[in-house]
Amino acid sequence: MTDADIAVIGGGVIGCLIAREITTRAPQSRVAVIDRDVVACGATRRSAGLHFPRGTTPRVREMADLSQTSYEELLGDEPSLPIHPLALSVLSSNAAGVERTYLGRAGLTPAQDVHGGLITVPRGTSVWTGRGCHYADVGALTEALARHLRPRVAFREGTRVTAVEPGSAAVTLRLSTGESFSASKAVLAPGPWLADPAWRSLVEPLGARVKKVIALHVDGVPEAHAGAVVFEDEDAFLLPLHHRGHWLFSYTCQEWDVEPDDIAEGISAAHLAEARACLERYAPGLAARATSGRVFCDAYSPTREPLVRALDDSARVVFAGAANGSGYRLAPAIAAETADLLRILPGQRKSA
Numbered sequence: 001m002t003d004a005d006i007a008v009i010g011g012g013v014i015g016c017l018i019a020r021e022i023t024t025r026a027p028q029s030r031v032a033v034i035d036r037d038v039v040a041c042g043a044t045r046r047s048a049g050l051h052f053p054r055g056t057t058p059r060v061r062e063m064a065d066l067s068q069t070s071y072e073e074l075l076g077d078e079p080s081l082p083i084h085p086l087a088l089s090v091l092s093s094n095a096a097g098v099e100r101t102y103l104g105r106a107g108l109t110p111a112q113d114v115h116g117g118l119i120t121v122p123r124g125t126s127v128w129t130g131r132g133c134h135y136a137d138v139g140a141l142t143e144a145l146a147r148h149l150r151p152r153v154a155f156r157e158g159t160r161v162t163a164v165e166p167g168s169a170a171v172t173l174r175l176s177t178g179e180s181f182s183a184s185k186a187v188l189a190p191g192p193w194l195a196d197p198a199w200r201s202l203v204e205p206l207g208a209r210v211k212k213v214i215a216l217h218v219d220g221v222p223e224a225h226a227g228a229v230v231f232e233d234e235d236a237f238l239l240p241l242h243h244r245g246h247w248l249f250s251y252t253c254q255e256w257d258v259e260p261d262d263i264a265e266g267i268s269a270a271h272l273a274e275a276r277a278c279l280e281r282y283a284p285g286l287a288a289r290a291t292s293g294r295v296f297c298d299a300y301s302p303t304r305e306p307l308v309r310a311l312d313d314s315a316r317v318v319f320a321g322a323a324n325g326s327g328y329r330l331a332p333a334i335a336a337e338t339a340d341l342l343r344i345l346p347g348q349r350k351s352a
């Protein structure tokens with residue numbers, strides 16, 4: 001007898017949504033979530049939490065669509081969850097690209113300006129407004145998900161997995177507590193901790209890499225109706241964090257192959273200048289007020305599509321993540337693909 005049917009390693013938003021998906025599909029299954037820290041302490045805690053209805057490939061568009069529906073249902077079931085619907089504005093010099101990548105349900109329509117002129121629209125750039133956008137306090141949401149799961153799911157926090165050993169009948173996990181933990185199958189949802197010696201050799205063939213992610217905090221309380229602005233040409237966005245009382249500006253930092261445990265020094269002067277220069281092109285008034293922010297990292301896949309893959313021949317160990325800075329907005333779809341790969345079908349009474 002194993003200790004669990006499914007062990008999920010990593011208690012971030014992806015790991016917790018996977019545990020939720022499995023127990024929804026197969027309520028009798030014995031699921032454990034194991035995290036070396038407390039739940040929602042990794043990329044999840046630092047996430048800007050923006051969801052917008054877009055995807056550069058058919059699969060990612062489908063994932064965005066499914067995830068949006070899933071978050072709408074979650075919020076419908078429990079309106080107190082920290083998910084905040086927002087208006088959406090999109091700026092781009094590539095109208096065909098916008099047409100191709102945004103979902104029909106975004107209902108994009110051409111517009112003249114953004115936030116009554118708060119944003120400067122560069123020459124050659126068009127503006128659209130749309131719907132289906134929201135942001136979440138992802139850490140608080142994940143904690144709420146874990147709270148709901150606790151009666152059905154065993155949470156082992158402060159417990160590091162030090163080795164993952166797939167066998168023919170079960171997977172054995174070695175734990176920092178000195179114990180072993182056996183499960184029929186294991187899901188690795190390690191966020192940016194790809195290089196952990198516990199699974200490095202299993203994960204390396206996926207070719208995923210870890211990139212620094214930086215978002216500036218911009219002082220100034222956004223007006224109640226203020227929405228998100230996506231700058232397509234820059235792969236950047238401006239987000240009113242209403243629950244914190246300030247704006248957030250996320251830009252694309254190109255520092256690769258960083259280690260999550262090494263990111264403690266805060267935002268460097270060079271990155272602060274780079275991000276402010278980007279914001280300056282669209283909102284000079286806000287750039288002057290961007291003096292701080294959050295810095296962490298995320299896992300990126302070679303194709304820029306999330307990875308949901310079996311890591312061993314008998315598919316006892318499955319990797320889920322590397323969502324390229326979109327791990328929040330695609331997490332419900334990643335969870336659904338993971339449950340499919342584990343062959344846990346909706347309505348199943350006991351997992352394999």
Ligand SMILES: Cc1cc2nc3c(=O)[nH]c(=O)nc-3n(C[C@H](O)[C@H](O)[C@H](O)COP(=O)(O)OP(=O)(O)OC[C@H]3O[C@@H](n4cnc5c(N)ncnc54)[C@H](O)[C@@H]3O)c2cc1C
Pocket residue numbers: 009010011012013014015034035036037038039040041042043044045046047048049050051138159160161162189190191192193196198213214215250294295296297298299320321322323324325326327328329330
């Ligand atoms: C600044 C920033 C802004 C972002 N903004 C957005 C956004 O607007 N929209 C969006 O969709 N995405 C955004 N992202 C990306 C998104 O937050 C991540 O993709 C997502 O949180 C990844 O979730 P996860 O559960 O895979 O990883 P994590 O939340 O990092 O969870 C991984 C967990 O694994 C645990 N773990 C690691 N090693 C071990 C071990 N050996 N044993 C046990 N446990 C272990 C860790 O403790 C951690 O809790 C942003 C990311 C950052 C950093």
